[in-house]
Amino acid sequence: MTNMALSEWLARSQREPEQARREWTDTGVALLPLGRRFDAVRLPERLVHAAVRTAVPHEVTAQLTRLLDGPVIYDGRTMGGTYYALTRRRRKGTWRHQDIAAWLGTGTYLGVPKLARTEPPGTHWVVVPRFEGDLCEPLAVTALIVTGRSADQEAGQ
Template sequence: MNTVIADWFAHAQQAPEQAQREWRETGVALLPLGIRFVAVRLAEDLVHAAVDTAQPQELAARLTRLLNGPVIFDGRTMGGTYYALMRPRIGSPWKHQDLAPRLGVGTYLGVPNLDRRKPPGTYWTVLPRFEGDLCAPRAVESLIVHAVSVSQEPEQ
C-alpha cells in the first residue's frame, strides 16, 4: 500500500492510527467525510449508463478518463454503489442530491486499503494516484448529467 496516500486518507480521522489498524484488521477503514474529502453516492445502474459498460476493466478505464480521480465500489449494498471521492465545496449547493447524494460532514465512508482492487466487498475501482487526488466536482456532475440524458433517450 502506498503509505503517503494511505496516510493522507488516514488523517481524515482525528486518530489516524485507528484507520491504519482498521485497514490491517479488516481491509476497510471507516473515515469521516466533509473536511478532507466528500463522496458522491452513485448507483450502479447510473454509472453503467454513463460509461456504457458493466465490464469491470473497461468501466474502470472509462471512469478514470471521465472523473480523473478515485472511485470506490461497494458491492455489499443492493445492486452495488460507486463512491466518487471529491473535493469539498463549502457553501456550494449540490444540484443532484436526489439522484446522486453528496455525502459530507456527519457521514462516514468505508474506504478500502489501497491493495483492495477487486471483489468481494468494498474495493477501489479507480485508485488515487497521489496524496490529495480527488475528482473535480464538475467532472462528477458531468457524469451524472450524461447518465440521465442517456437513460432518457428513447430505445430504438
Template sequence: MDTQEALDRAITEWLAQAHPVPERARSEWATQGVALLPLGHRFAAVRMASDVVHAAVDSSDHAQVVTALGKLLGGSIIYDRRVAGGTYYALIQGHAGLVWAYDDIASCLGHGTYLGVPRIDRQQPPGTYWVIPPRYEGDLCAPRSITALVEAGRSRLGEPAEA
C-alpha cells in the same frame, strides 16, 4: 522500499489522517481491509448508483468501466457492491458537501457522514474496493466531471432532467 511502495505509504497516511485517530484507521485496514473515515474535512464523496454510471459509460464490464471512469473523472473512486445493487463513490474536495448543488442527481456526502474506505491495495472484488485508487495524496475528482457523468447516465436511462 521501492517508489510505488513509498507512494502507497504516503497515500495511506493521507487517507488515515482523515480520521481523528489515524491509528484506528490503520488498525481497521489491517484487520478488516476497510476503515470508516469521516467525510467533510479531508475529502467528501459523491454517491453514484451503478446503473447510472454503467449507462453513462455504456458498459458494465469491470475493465471498461475502470478505463472510462479514469478518463472521465480523473480522481479516486470507490465501489461498494453491498449497497442497493452497487454504488460508486467519487472522492471530491472536503468542502464540496457545503456547496454541492446537485443532490437531485447525485448526493454529496460530507460532514456527519462516514464512508468505508478500502485499504490502498484493495482494487478488486469482493467487498468494497478502489475502482480508481488514489495516485497521489489529494487525488480527487472534479465536481463538474461527476455531474456531467451522472447527467449523461440518467439521460441514457430515460430519467427526466431535474429543473
C-alpha cells in the same frame, strides 16, 4: 507517491489515524469521516453503467479513469451496487443532483478500502488515488451524472 504515503494521507482524515490503520489491517476497510480531507458523491451503479455504456468491470474502470480523473470506490453490497467518487470538500450552495447522486460530506462516514484492495469481493478501489489530494472535480462528476441520466432515460423509452 508510495502507497504508504497515500494511506497516511487517507488515515489522517481520522482524528486518530491509528484507528484507520487498525481497521485496514483487521477488515480491509476503514470508516473515514467525510468533510475533513474530502467528500464523496454516491453514484448508483445503474447511473454509472449508463454513463459509460458498459458494465464490464475493466471497461468501467478505464472510462471512470478517463472521465473523472480521480479516485473512485465501489461497494457492491449496498443499494444494489454503488460507486463513490471522492471529491474536494463542498463549502456552500446546493447540489442539484442530490436526489439521484447524493453529495456526502460532514457528518457522514465512508468505508474506504486499503489501497491494495482493487478487486472484489467487498468494497474496493475502482480508481486508486495517485497522489495526496488527488480528487475528482465536481464538474466532471456532474457531467457523468448528466450523461448517465440521459442515457438511462433513453434506454427506458
